[in-house]
Amino acid sequence: MSTFLPLVEKSSEELVEPLLRIGPVVVPYQPHSSDPLPSRTYLLIDPNTPISSEEILSELDAGVEKVIVSPKLAKELLNHVPAQRLALLLDASNFSAVSDTVRNAVTGVILKMPTADIDFITSVARFFASCTVYVLSAAHTPPTTASIRQLRTVGASFVIPSSQLTIGPSSGSQINISDAFTAPITSDRKDGLFPTVVCDETGHSLGLVYSSVNSIKESIVTGKGVYQSRKHGLWRKGETSGATQDVVSIRLDCDSDSLEFKVVQHGAGFCHLERQSCFGAVGGITALENTLLSRLESSPEGSYTSRLFNDPGLLRSKIMEEADELCQAASPEDIAFEAADLFYFALTKCVAAGVSFADIERSLDHKAKKVVRRPGNAKPQWSASVAASSSKPPLSSEPPSANDEIISMRTFDLAAIEAEERLQLLRRPVLKSDEMMAKVRPIVEDVRIRGDAALLELTAKFDKVTLDATVIFPPFSPSSMELDDEVRVAIDKAYHNIHKFHNAQADRSTLVVETTPGVVCSRFARPVARVGLYIPGGTAILPSTALMLGIPAQVAGCKEVVFATPPRPDGSISPEVMYVAHLVGATAIVKAGGAQAIAALAYGTETVPKVDKLFGPGNQWVTAAKMLVQNDTDALVSIDMPAGPSEVLVIADHTANPAFVAADLLSQAEHGVDSQVVLLAVDLPAERLEAIEQEVDKQAKALPRVDIVRQSIAKSIIVKTTTVDEAIEFSNDYAPEHLILHLENASDRVAHIDNAGSVFVGPFTPESCGDYASGTNHTLPTNGYARQFSGVNTQSFQKHITSQEIxxxxxxxxxxxxxxxxxxxxxxxxxxxxxxxxxxxx
Structure with missing residues (x-):
């Protein structure tokens, strides 16, 4: 909230620059004016001035921070302009006539009144509880510093015409802008100084100094960094060192007892040690920008950065290459890795062209102010597909935000696409196996050679936890398994159901066949002796995976059952997983995740038992490590199946409940940003399909993992088909991990399913039940491997031996x-x- 809002008139243009250093300015709208408006402008539109909604949107797109309009005009704009860009201009006499709809669509109110009546303003502030209230008094003299302070106590500020402001001494007819700005500032220090945080244009802290009323006044007027030395009086930064500062903005904190100066720092830096910051070296983007600027001035001959600066073709190719790799990345680790590469090359181009990161941020801020948006479709050369897009109403003219942007899937019609496009729809995102193997190999080798020492170091690096030991052995302490009674009962019930179904799968009999008189052949099962069960941590705790892997191992009779799961920040394992480990009789728990955990299980370490077979889902790092060790004869270990991101395919016809369908799609979409979600819509009319899409958007925005869902749903697809048979044919070609049938007589269709990890039949069979407690296993083949692999089952933990007697x-x-x-x-x-x-x- 600003200390005060200056209303800038034509005759006071010399005040604009100092005023903009301390906050936004109010500028009356001038029809047909070609004069550019300053940034941080509140545009005041007189109710009697003719202006269209389109003209207002144009002003907002041009960079106006907020428009101040009458209630009537606000009502026309509320569906097109976000609340933070809209304020009301009201006469004191009619504030209570504002409708709730308009009141909830604005974030500011300018109240025109004869004098500043505190009691009346307090009641207005209560009425507009979610708005900032500004008072425009009809008085011909400016408010005093005392009245500015008093108004702030009720959460309001004055609008002061610039004719009543001056950069000279305050008088009866004018108030110094610095006096008005500093009026509410308080200090709890004996010397009356104000702590002041100084930062650069990108918000990185440079240091902590102190300000006085006099130093603030000088900074506002001169635009230079001026502070108050506790020993030497006014400190004009850089006066002797040359490391001067240009002030971009001066802000008060929420308690009005400290300040922030945002500056452009010149010279060696802010710190007296000739460093950029008093807090030591900066990191991230700022550090990269500094390095590139240094290399631009004096990069070593033949260095890679020098090549990039001097070879625009190479730089262009690298930017395109890294952008493509970022598009292909799926796991959080890969996305961060590829994004960092892209930032490096993109910022290299910016530095070469004299564009700073602050320039980029200003451009981002300007783009964020646009309220009229283009559709945002990719240009033809970048489009992944030219198939028909979904028929949705146009997006709101509000700028997209985490709360408002529509969460939607892409739509295709099988009847309107060619065979090659159909094939593209069946494909999952490309997994760069060779690249992942290359990234994983050094980790696996390190653990294989150095054992526990490497495992501890890698756990500290990747799981961000420093441990003294990585393995827990039973008996597990009761304190490590403390659960809410409701959670314990739920786990016990799930355990019972899963155990019952998997116990029925166990092969305990011996098959005996006399193939020829006197020739008897037999086949019998034996458990895999030592199994390693990987329980992902990552973005969710998964005790369900511990159940799904631990129970069949227990039923099969495996002698050693070793869990591996990433530790929590305090180095412990979640009590839910610990309790399941106790239930299934785990013989050890390895506190590690990722490729390093897989390597420890495959080769064994000083403390981690070596296993014979690896089970469990995971990210690309885990999958690549599993595939790497199973091909290493030194490891002598097998794996359950190749596993990729979670996926679901839903087939829905006219009988489907849109809310149920949307919920089933989202139940898989929340697993991760690389989750795969497909809806096959069987001859659904447009309004029925629209109902499903609206449910997806509505339900997604109510989820705590909405940020993950927003990304996974954007990459997911709706495929319109004409018949159920056509949909089932597509599904069999896709071979989904989870298949859900929202179909009339759904159970009759199961006989036609050839490829799927697990099938969920009918409207009351959500995939979630299979994930947790119905009894079937949720560790299932993904990426189309349901054509060749079964999901994990009891016999996955058994091997079969044949014998013959003649x-x-x-x-x-x-x-x-x-x-x-x-x-x-x-x-x-x-x-x-x-x-x-x-x-x-x-």
Whole structure:
């Protein structure tokens, strides 16, 4: 909230620059004026001035920070202009006539009244509880510093005409702008000084100094950094060192007891040690910009950065390459990695052209002020597909925000696309296996060679937790498994159901077949002795995965069951996972995540037991590590299946409940930004499909993980089909991890499903039940591997051994056949092993 709002008149243009250093200015609207308005302008539109909504939107797009309009005009604008850009101009006599609709659509009120009646202003402030109230008095003399302070106590500020402001001494007819600005500032220090944070244009802190009323006045008027030294009086920054400052803005904090100076720092830096900041070296974007500026001035001959500065073609190619790699990235780690590369090359181009990061931020701020938006479609050369887009109403003219932007899927019609485009719809995002293997290999090798030492270092690096030991062995302490009773009961019920279903799958009988008289063949199951179960941490705690992997291992009778899961920030494991580990009889828990955990399980360390088979989902790093170790004969370990991002495919016809369909889509979309969500709409009319899309948007915005959902849904698709058979054919080609059937007579359609990890039949079978407690397993093949792999089941934890027993009579019958075939293959020893026995029987 500004200390006061200056109303700038034509005759006071010399005051504009100092005023803009301390806040926004109010400028009356002048029709047909070509004079550019300063930044941070509140545009005051007189109710009697003819102006259209389109003209107002144009002013806002041009950079006006806020428009101040009559209630009538506000009502016309409220569906087009966000509340933070809209304020009301009211006469004191009619403030209560403002409708709730208009009141809720603005964030500021300028109240025109004869004098500043504090009691009346207090009641207005209560009525407009969510707005900042400004008072424009009809008095011909300016408010005093005392009245400015008093008005601030009720959450209001004065609008002061610039004719009543001056940069000279205050008088009865004019108040010095610095006096008005500093009027509400208070200090709890004995010397009366105000703590002042100094930062650069990008908001990075440069240091802490002190200000006085006199130093603030000089800074406002001169535009230079002037502070108050506690020993030497006024301190004009850079007066002797040359490290001067240009003041961009001066702001009060919320308590009006400290200030922020935003400056452009010149010379060696702010600190007396000739560093940019008193708090030491800066990092991130600012550090990169400083490095690039330094390299631009004196980069070593032949250095890579020098090549980029001197070869625009190379720089252009690298920017395009890194942009493409960022588009392909899926996991949070990869996205951060590729985005950093793109920032480096993009900022190199900016520095080469003399564009600073502050310039970029100013451009971003200017773009954010636009209220009229283009559709935002990609240019033809960048479009991934030219298939028909969904028929949605145009987006609101408000600037997109985390709360307002429509969360929607892309729509395609099978009847309107070619075979090649259909094939594209079946494909998942490209997983760069070779690149991931190259990134993972050093991590795996480090753990294989250095064992626990490497595992501890990598856990500190990637999981951000410093540990003394990585493995917990039973018995697990009761304090590590403390749960709410409701959660414990839910886990126990899920355990019962999952155990019951998986126990029924166990192969405990011996298959015996007499293939020929006297030749008996058998097949029997044995548990995999040592199994490693990876339980992801990441963006969600997954005790359900611990159940889904631990129970079949327990039922199968595995002798060693080793959990691996990322630790929490305090180094502990979530009590839910600990409790499940206790239930399933885990023999060890490794406190580590990612590729390093997979390597520890595959090779073993001084404390981590080596396992024979690895199970569990994970990000690209985990998947790449699993695939790497299973191909290493030193590891002698197998894996359950290749696993990728979570995915769901929903087939819906006219019987589907739009809310149910939307909820099922979102239940997978919230797993991660790379989750895959597909809706096959079977002959749905436009209004029915629109109802589903509206439900997706509404339900998504109510979710705590809406930021994740917003990204995954944007990459997801709706495919319109004509018939159920056509939809099932597409689904079988897609081979989804989860398939949900919102169909008439849905159970009759299951017989036609050839490829899917798990099928959820009918309107009352949400995928969530399979994820947690119905009994089936939720560790399922993704990325189309449902064509070749089953989901995890009890037999995944068993191996099968065959045996045969042949009597003498049986060998007499079978032996000649075997000897003949061995001779055919030229394997004389094989034939001899039979004939030597046959001769013995003669």
């Amino acid at each position: 009597t003498a009579a049986g060998l007499k019958e079978l032996g000649p056949v075997v000897a003949t075939l061995a001779d055919c293959e030229g394997l004389a020893a094989h034939a001899n092993a039979v004939r030597i026995r046959l001769r013995e029987m003669q």
